[in-house]
Amino acid sequence: MTDSTLHLIKAFFLGIIEGLTEFIPVSSTGHLIIFGDWISFSSSTGKVFEVVIQLGSILAVMWVFRARLWQLIRGTLTGVPTEMAFTRNLLVAFIPAAVIGAIFIKSIKQVFYHPGVVAVTLVLGGLIMLWVERKTHETPGDTPGAADDTASDERASARTLEQITWKQALGVGVAQCVAMIPGTSRSGATIIGGMIAGIQRKTATEFSFFLAMPTMLGAAAYDLYRNIDLLSQHDLSAIAVGFLAAFLSALVVVRAVLRFVSNHTYRVFAWYRIALGIVVAVWLSLFA
Incomplete structure (x- = not known):
């Protein structure tokens, strides 16, 4: 097997990892860093590969939500109040990360x-x-930790996308800024930030998906603009393979996540994060 073929196989593998982890709260960037380090995947442009293959994931979510996305665009352009409010909320949530990212992303x-x-x-x-x-499932008089995984978010004030206020959207946007630190998870930060702000879990998840569209498209476009002259044919081929793998795997995950959050909490992902973090820490202490 040639080095070029092996490089593309690694890119395809990382694309699968990206698509599987982008829209669940476990940090796709964190997984790409961990697995990229373990399989010795390298790109001459540093972290551009990781950012650009996210385009595959975001196009997958745009395809899944294409009907709702078209409704949003058409409603905003024709002055439908609920759609204009939704667009406003997406802009409010997008701006904090756009500003902080433009200033500090290189240092981060x-x-x-x-x-x-x-x-x-x-x-x-x-x-x-x-x-x-635990906090979102507890109601006054509950025993801490006694909530049922299938219980709804009793304290949520926003149960649909249309009920989200601009203040709640701003809270989600601020939470998204924290996700610039790898391992935090963009989807995790925005979903949990939304739940803290009073948005129902499933609605917070859907809002996170829509917010990912301008955020990830903007990040990928910005990185491509800054590094397009540095990309070699070697890099472009790997990006194309990773892009396709991310798109296909994300198509499966987005639908699965929406079904999952209708009847479950995110506790399983929380325990997965903790277990993986401990495994990585032990690995680094022994072999790094």
Whole structure:
């Protein structure tokens, strides 16, 4: 097997990882850093590969929500109040990450893109998720931790996308800024941030999917613009393979996540994060 073929196989594998993890709260970037380090995948343009293959994932979610997305665009252009409010909320949630990312993303990549950082943020994020899930399920008089996994979010004030307020959207946007640290998870930060703000879990998940569209498209376009002259044919081939793998795997995951959150909490993902973070930390202490 030639080095070029092996490189494309690694790119395809990482594309699958990206698609499987982008829309569940376990950190796709964290997984790409961990698995990319383990399989010794390298790109001459640093982290551009990881960002650009996310386009495959975001196009998958746009395809799944294509009817609702078209309704949103058409309603906004024709002045439908509910659709205009939804568009406003997406812009409000998008702006904080756009501003912070434009200013600090280079420094963040230089400092935080390391498996050790990912291990820490995976564990911390998992613990926060467990705490938020417990709080959103408890009602006055409940025994702490006694809530049923299939119970609805009793305290949620926004149960549909149309009921989300601009203040709740801003809270989600601020939470998204934290996700710039790898291992935190963009979807995890925005979903949990939405739940803390009073948005029902399934609705917070759907809002996170829609917010991913401008956020991830913007990040990928920005990285391509800054590094297009540095990309070689070697890099472009790997990106194309990773893009396709991410698109196909994300198509499966998006639908599965929406079904899952209708009847379950995110506790299983929280425990997965904690377990993976511990495994990575032990691995680094023994072999790094």
